[in-house]
Amino acid sequence: MPRPLKRSFTIAGHRTSISIEAPFWDALRQAAEAERTTVAGLVAAIDKERGGSGLSSAVRVWVLDYFRGGASAESAPERAKPGSR
Secondary structure, three states, X not given: OOOEEEEEEEEOOEEEEEEEEHHHHHHXXXXXXXXXXXXXXXXXXXXXXXXXXXXXXXXXXXXXXHHHHOOOHHHOOOOOOOOOO
């Protein structure tokens, strides 16, 4: 099992870090490209919708849901997408 890789972001004016495994980073980049946004933009949207779960876990679940759904974020309103909601 690969070790998590840590990346830092500024979300809503504060710095935060998430640690996820390389395949999740790759999938997150791929989703951001497909949705014509940035990784930071997706992470910010996920953060806004995550409720009480940890951000790293929320990102993993979002990525899993995104690729299981096989559709764009526009056709799945329950997914976090920058500018939605």
